[in-house]
Amino acid sequence: MFVGVPAHRFHGSIDRGTMNKAIRELDLLSGISAVPLLHRSHPYLPDIARDTSEHLKQIQAKGSWNDHGQHEYLYITVNSILRKAAHCNDILSANRVPQGAETEARRNLTKLSLIFSHILSELKALFPGGKFQGNTYKICKPEASQFWTSKFGHKCLVQWSEFRTGLNVVHPVGSGPLESALHSTVDLTCNDYVSVFEFDIFTRLFQPWNTLLQNWMLLAVTHPGYMAFLTYDEVREHLKSHIQKPGSYIFRLSCTHLGQWAIGYVTSKGEILQTIPHNKPLYLALLEGQKEGLYLHPNGVSSNPDLSELSNPSTSPKVQVTQEQWDLYSQMGSAFELCKICVDNEKNVRIKPCGHLLCNDCLLAWQKSDGHTCPFCRCEIQGKEEVRVLSQPEAEESTMSSEAIGSLSSDLTKEEEDWIRQRPLPPPPVPAPFIPSAPPLSPAHSPTPFGLQVVSPMAQRLQLQANDVIFGRPEAHREAPRATNRTPPLPPRIRWDRHRGQHPFHTA
Numbered sequence: 001m002f003v004g005v006p007a008h009r010f011h012g013s014i015d016r017g018t019m020n021k022a023i024r025e026l027d028l029l030s031g032i033s034a035v036p037l038l039h040r041s042h043p044y045l046p047d048i049a050r051d052t053s054e055h056l057k058q059i060q061a062k063g064s065w066n067d068h069g070q071h072e073y074l075y076i077t078v079n080s081i082l083r084k085a086a087h088c089n090d091i092l093s094a095n096r097v098p099q100g101a102e103t104e105a106r107r108n109l110t111k112l113s114l115i116f117s118h119i120l121s122e123l124k125a126l127f128p129g130g131k132f133q134g135n136t137y138k139i140c141k142p143e144a145s146q147f148w149t150s151k152f153g154h155k156c157l158v159q160w161s162e163f164r165t166g167l168n169v170v171h172p173v174g175s176g177p178l179e180s181a182l183h184s185t186v187d188l189t190c191n192d193y194v195s196v197f198e199f200d201i202f203t204r205l206f207q208p209w210n211t212l213l214q215n216w217m218l219l220a221v222t223h224p225g226y227m228a229f230l231t232y233d234e235v236r237e238h239l240k241s242h243i244q245k246p247g248s249y250i251f252r253l254s255c256t257h258l259g260q261w262a263i264g265y266v267t268s269k270g271e272i273l274q275t276i277p278h279n280k281p282l283y284l285a286l287l288e289g290q291k292e293g294l295y296l297h298p299n300g301v302s303s304n305p306d307l308s309e310l311s312n313p314s315t316s317p318k319v320q321v322t323q324e325q326w327d328l329y330s331q332m333g334s335a336f337e338l339c340k341i342c343v344d345n346e347k348n349v350r351i352k353p354c355g356h357l358l359c360n361d362c363l364l365a366w367q368k369s370d371g372h373t374c375p376f377c378r379c380e381i382q383g384k385e386e387v388r389v390l391s392q393p394e395a396e397e398s399t400m401s402s403e404a405i406g407s408l409s410s411d412l413t414k415e416e417e418d419w420i421r422q423r424p425l426p427p428p429p430v431p432a433p434f435i436p437s438a439p440p441l442s443p444a445h446s447p448t449p450f451g452l453q454v455v456s457p458m459a460q461r462l463q464l465q466a467n468d469v470i471f472g473r474p475e476a477h478r479e480a481p482r483a484t485n486r487t488p489p490l491p492p493r494i495r496w497d498r499h500r501g502q503h504p505f506h507t508a
Helices: 016-030 045-062 066-091 102-126 141-153 160-170 177-186 196-205 210-219 233-244 282-291 321-329 360-368 401-408 414-423 458-470
Strands: 158-159 192-193 248-253 261-266 272-275 318-320 349-352 383-386 389-390 444-446 450-455
Touching: 016 066, 045 066, 045 102, 066 102, 066 158, 066 248, 102 177, 141 160, 141 196, 141 210, 160 177, 160 192, 160 318, 177 196, 177 210, 210 450, 233 248, 233 261, 233 272, 248 282, 261 282, 349 360, 360 383, 383 444, 383 450
Parallel strands: 318 389
Antiparallel strands: 158 192, 248 261, 261 272, 349 383, 389 450, 444 450
16 A cells, blocks of 8 residues: 655756856866876766766766656755865865874765765756656565655655654664664665666665665665775775784775675685675674684674674564455555554554554553553553554465464454544553763664564664764763764764755764
């Protein structure tokens, strides 16, 4: 079923004058040469600026300017290019870089080069040959594609706030620094929007879908081997400090093959090699490399994080909606999988022994208000069971137990029908205020293609570890050496937002 989120109203406009201005700025950047701050390896800013300019010219020549999605995307992207080009010019046109600040200026310019590289890749993906195809772009992972279509339809670009609201339904991440860390990872082009292309890249990097945010927290937030904004040459330079420790490794997003990882490591012979694992999740590649003795010491740290849990996520019982229930709830303008108390979250717990279903947030709120009986039938609550609710009736044979089937029949009572129509107390839970020293943790869910599945306590543990890293608590990386591009207490790009019009660049 289609579950939408409120769409923002787009009021901007793009014209040929703005396009031409962006093309001129890119042409100026493409003419830069003999600048000491520029790395000669990919991504090389002059080459990327030239290719981006040429692609914008193709778009200008072939674009009809009639498609709303194209119009909005170009407005956001072209203005983002202008801001970032101005920032590059600020760095390059400085008369004198203060002594001791050369490294920081070079890193900032390299980061901008990588962002321009991401913008170019996105433009080529959504405008192949200069013709807009963003509304038909195909997301690689089926579950991710289904999610995007159900939440955002054929949009190719959504504001971060809209994306976060949609994602939070199936992958709750909460608010505060952990959300900012996710924002910085997903938003590759740094414009406070998420494109269908960026979402595709994110889901390919942190697959599989059912443990997407667990994978992200373990691999990009808490893992000492993760490096952001590094190029091929910088990886080699970084690993030279671990040349006497074979098995040391770091990993980064490949800038030449977006959507894939690049792993650099020190061999037993003291060589530094880099590889891109194809057609497999990163955690599997790291596990295989660990068994082969290749990836043993992330960023030189003695202990290797345990990734085996990602290979064996726990499962919860399925609750399958029947055709009878589907028809009944449809007639009442509701949906079986939605909690009948808050009508916002999906059901993910089953009360024992009566078997009624609701969301965990509402159950906790009910119990905190001295509610010791089921809010539907007043049966004494003797426990709860985490379940996942499939949102559509399936034709194939159900795998439910007889106990589960019995609980479904009890769910079709007049009492719950009254709840659907009237929804009396208890009220939906009020989110706790954000406290920086102890950020609230949202419930740990992971989605399936048809609904929600409450997973193992691993997700909650990972959230705690992620918050430790974000807040710079020493226990999170006790052995982790200080690295120029490893950025605790805040993940990369959270403190690098001048291009968003917020704060000047910093490097941790």
